[in-house]
Amino acid sequence: MNKVLVTGANGQLAKCIRHSAPRFKDIELVYVSKGELDIENETAVSEIFQNGNYTHCINTAAYTNVEKAESESERAFGINAEGAKHLAKACAKNQVIMLQISTDYVFNGAKRTPYLESDPTHPINVYGASKLKGEEYVTEFCPSHFIFRTSWLYSQFGHNFLKTILKYSEEKKPLTITTEQTGTPTNANDLAIALLKVISENKKEYGLYHYANNGEATWYDFAKAILTHTGQIKDTMLAKTDHYRTFAARPVYSVLDTSKLNKDLRINTADWNESLQQLLNKKHN
Numbered sequence: 496m497n498k499v500l501v502t503g504a505n506g507q508l509a510k511c512i513r514h515s516a517p518r519f520k521d522i523e524l525v526y527v528s529k530g531e532l533d534i535e536n537e538t539a540v541s542e543i544f545q546n547g548n549y550t551h552c553i554n555t556a557a558y559t560n561v562e563k564a565e566s567e568s569e570r571a572f573g574i575n576a577e578g579a580k581h582l583a584k585a586c587a588k589n590q591v592i593m594l595q596i597s598t599d600y601v602f603n604g605a606k607r608t609p610y611l612e613s614d615p616t617h618p619i620n621v622y623g624a625s626k627l628k629g630e631e632y633v634t635e636f637c638p639s640h641f642i643f644r645t646s647w648l649y650s651q652f653g654h655n656f657l658k659t660i661l662k663y664s665e666e667k668k669p670l671t672i673t674t675e676q677t678g679t680p681t682n683a684n685d686l687a688i689a690l691l692k693v694i695s696e697n698k699k700e701y702g703l704y705h706y707a708n709n710g711e712a713t714w715y716d717f718a719k720a721i722l723t724h725t726g727q728i729k730d731t732m733l734a735k736t737d738h739y740r741t742f743a744a745r746p747v748y749s750v751l752d753t754s755k756l757n758k759d760l761r762i763n764t765a766d767w768n769e770s771l772q773q774l775l776n777k778k779h780n
């Protein structure tokens with residue numbers, strides 16, 4: 496039986512893993528929140544693996560505030576790079592397979608066709624740079640690793656764009672949403688199931704993978720789809736902008752190519768709009 500340590504237990508993705516876990520009876524999951532395991536604390540990280548008999552670790556813990564990261568670079572790197580390094584070293588020492596989650600924001604957005612794992616990285620904000628450093632440490636220190644880069648995660652849990660749009664719409668706030676960036680909204684529940692599948696099926700094709708739902712959208716398209724599926728489009732003032740002011744730069748194009756995931760890990764990905772609709776149907780029924 497596989498035994499998995501999940502860091503960042505109170506975050507969005509960890510909650511999605513917990514939600515889907517009952518389907519995977521062959522996996523024992525142990526969840527640790529930041530209060531129970533601060534991944535910045537190297538000693539604590541090393542100790543938790545000593546008698547845990549873990550086979551895998553899913554690191555969902557991260558500093559994810561893209562805006563604030565610009566002025567809190569040290570904190571972002573402390574968690575996203577150093578924290579990942581501590582886990583990678585401890586996993587390697589204890590023969591634990593590490594599943595690290597990374598981001599489309601490692602790219603600068605200059606491409607106009609989906610990004611491959613082999614494409615050069617060039618982050619244009621602090622969050623992206625700190626996550627890329629985390630990838631580098633995991634690759635260097637833990638040979639038995641999977642790194643899954645994903646994009647624009649949303650779900651019923653935590654803070655995310657879907658919940659922001661629903662909240663603004665319920666509060667009758669007018670929405671002005673950018674068309675400046677194109678990417679792929681990804682249902683974090685889909686990613687959670689894929690991670691559990693990798694573990695349950697004892698996959699050993701280690702390396703870097705892109706995981707996102709299929710297709711592409713702007714943030715405006717995403718907002719419009721959310722309001723359409725929930726029937727709120729008629730009652731919400733929704734406008735486009737080609738420049739929404741932010742502190743952090745974001746890649747104008749960050750669609751991820753998932754062929755390697757489909758071929759080497761035999762994991763299929765759903766269309767972004769269908770997956771969104773499915774989640775909203777469940778919520779609204």
Ligand SMILES: NC(=O)C1=CN([C@@H]2O[C@H](COP(=O)(O)OP(=O)(O)OC[C@H]3O[C@@H](n4cnc5c(N)ncnc54)[C@H](OP(=O)(O)O)[C@@H]3O)[C@@H](O)[C@H]2O)C=CC1
Pocket residue numbers: 502503504505506507508509528529532533534535554555556557558559574578596597598599626645646647648649653654655
């Ligand atoms: N959300 C998104 O759109 C995307 C996310 N990702 C990546 O996916 C992963 C999961 O993201 P998501 O679940 O959405 O993020 P969340 O911000 O929802 O969750 C991250 C969790 O990590 C915790 N955490 C922060 N610092 C530490 C620490 N030092 N030690 C332990 N835990 C800590 C946070 O706790 P607290 O809140 O108390 O600080 C939070 O509960 C991350 O690696 C992220 O970079 C990739 C692409 C898109």
Ligand SMILES: Cc1cn([C@H]2C[C@H](O)[C@@H](COP(=O)(O)OP(=O)(O)O[C@H]3O[C@@H](C)C(=O)[C@@H](O)[C@H]3O)O2)c(=O)[nH]c1=O
Pocket residue numbers: 559560561562597598599600645646647648655656659670671672673676714739741745
């Ligand atoms: C709230 C809001 C945002 N926007 C814009 C700002 C930004 O360009 C875009 C998305 O805004 P957010 O700040 O919600 O998303 P952001 O924090 O950039 O989301 C990113 O999070 C990290 C963790 C990732 O790894 C990325 O894949 C991505 O999901 O939408 C509007 O145009 N109108 C609005 O009302």
